[in-house]
Amino acid sequence: MNEVRNLLVGLDIGYDLSRLCFYDRETGESVPCAVKTGTNLYAYPTALVRFRNEWHIGYEALYFAGKEGAVRIPSPYELQKAEDSEESGITAADAFAALIGESLKMLGIHDIFNCISGLAVVTPEITPVTVENLRKAFGILGLDSAKCLILDEGESLYYYGYSQKPQVTVRNMGLFCFNGDEVSFFSMTEMRNSRPAAASVDMKGTVTLPGDPEKRDEAFTSAANRWISAGSYSGIFITGEGFGTEWAVNSVKTLSRGGAHVFYVDSLFAGGACLALAERFEKKAFNGRIFLGKALVRTSVGIDVSDEGRAVWLPLIRAGRNWYENETSCELILDDRNEITFTSVSMDGSERKTEKLFLDGIGDRPPLASRVRLTAVCSGGSECVITVRDLGFGEIFRSTGKTWELKMQL
């Protein structure tokens, strides 16, 4: 592989299968990592065992579980349910860390952790629990959290799609996602008349295909026709297990009707993940475009402050960022009232409201003699929690140790 330093790595941890890609700066493309060198086998089971004090994942894990009697550990998604964690004694964060750590070793680079300048993990479910466990896993592995991204499949598709050539992105893009006999269609559209241009991914439908090749082709053709005819597509991607060119004879012709460029991409989500890293950390070519995903926060929350003598509005929660990437911490010196006023503004600026947090019990101090730490985090996409903690004022006024909390709907 061309890259051996400053690697940007994308890892798709699915419920059943995982995939790994890295970003090739020479070609500007994502490169899937084969499970076995020289093969086209890119997907490996999301399976994990601990055997003789070593972690094993994927096909190796299945081997040790099947032949050597090793106990298979539930997937991190299963471990996130409390009862599974108590049984196995291994937390979901440990399982994520093992999966990520062992997957990275597949790149075949000595001292891999010092060679990584960015890691993006795609997960099928972005919940507060999953985000927390993944962040813990990054910590367990010693990875700098500033260099790690978490994405869902929709956002990964967004980065993958819009990293393609202009002829692919000029109109809508679609994705057929196979999972055995089931296939789902996702349509990615862009509202070009808005600034920034907003892209979104919507699921249009799911069908179960018959096993017989001819009937399968016929059923897929029918479903594809139904979904694609509703829009105009310049790029269509196919991914997942269950698609085969040996049976999809007529359906592929259908897909390319209307001038769409059709691609089968085995590791699309992992590829989208490392393209996301390339875009956000290096290229920054997506200016003027935003992804309206489910995790996107659509309301900004901030406060009016004096910053080095100038009155400014300090955003604490920013619209246009994913909720799990929206966290701010700062320190304020309170002026002449023991309260802080927060203003929330919708993304389009049409709605605005204020809420006050009264700092009861902070004590009788003169103006400009109280330091407080303010932290704002999103607990999901619809609510943010603001915590204010009294830090006192050095030895002049001791801290009361009090904290105050405000929950704001976004």
Place this chain on the structure above:
Amino acid sequence: MGLNRLSRTGLAKKPFYVKSTGLNLWSVEELCFFLSSNLPLIDSEIAGTRLTRWLTEEFRLTALALRMEKAAAADRSSLSGFLMPLFSDTGYFTAPMLKKLSASLKSLEAAPAHVRYLKKADALTDNRLFGEAMEYYRRAEETADPGDRAFLARTAHNRGVAAARMLEYDEAMKEFRKALELSGSREDLKTYLTALRITKPADKYAAEAEEAGADDGLIREIDEEIFRAMEKKFPLPDSPAEVIPHLREEFHRESGT
């Protein structure tokens, strides 16, 4: 209502120690608050290269430190020249506050020695450094014009307040009496009689009040103020044993022993 200030500089790893008050300052904001509240206490021990070095090492405010040092080199006697860049650059003060600070600093620099000693003594009293405050009240009295009765009365009154805060009531009474004799003002009479009321038996108080010519209105005013002051609740310690070492430390600090 003003705006809350965003703190960009945070806390220092090592504090700036103010020897005269025994206080450690951990942030630029604490420094600004302390200096602006205690202008008369600022001396060469505080306003010098030790301060600019602290600003550079702890907060990387190199450009500000250089400006302050340049101002000091140009005019060693000008406190306002040295401090105003600090006050204006940090964004801690509003424009009206800066104007007031600048005027106060210049006024202090231009004041004669006896006035500066009195202001310093008052600032030391405010910081509960009574022992050192007494020394500066003495200097203020010695360097003042003996004919300046108003100034001497004020000095005596303030010294009395410091003595009272040290629980040295006889000393306080002596000073309040002295202030009354110098000024003959109603305010100084009220102060003297209030101290008498609190510390002496009722008959002694009544006799002194009559001798001093206090009217019923003043007597009533004194009683009401004392009553209002006693209505305020003071927090009690959970355990006296916890409080005594603290009180002992405070006593030694305040008396300068």
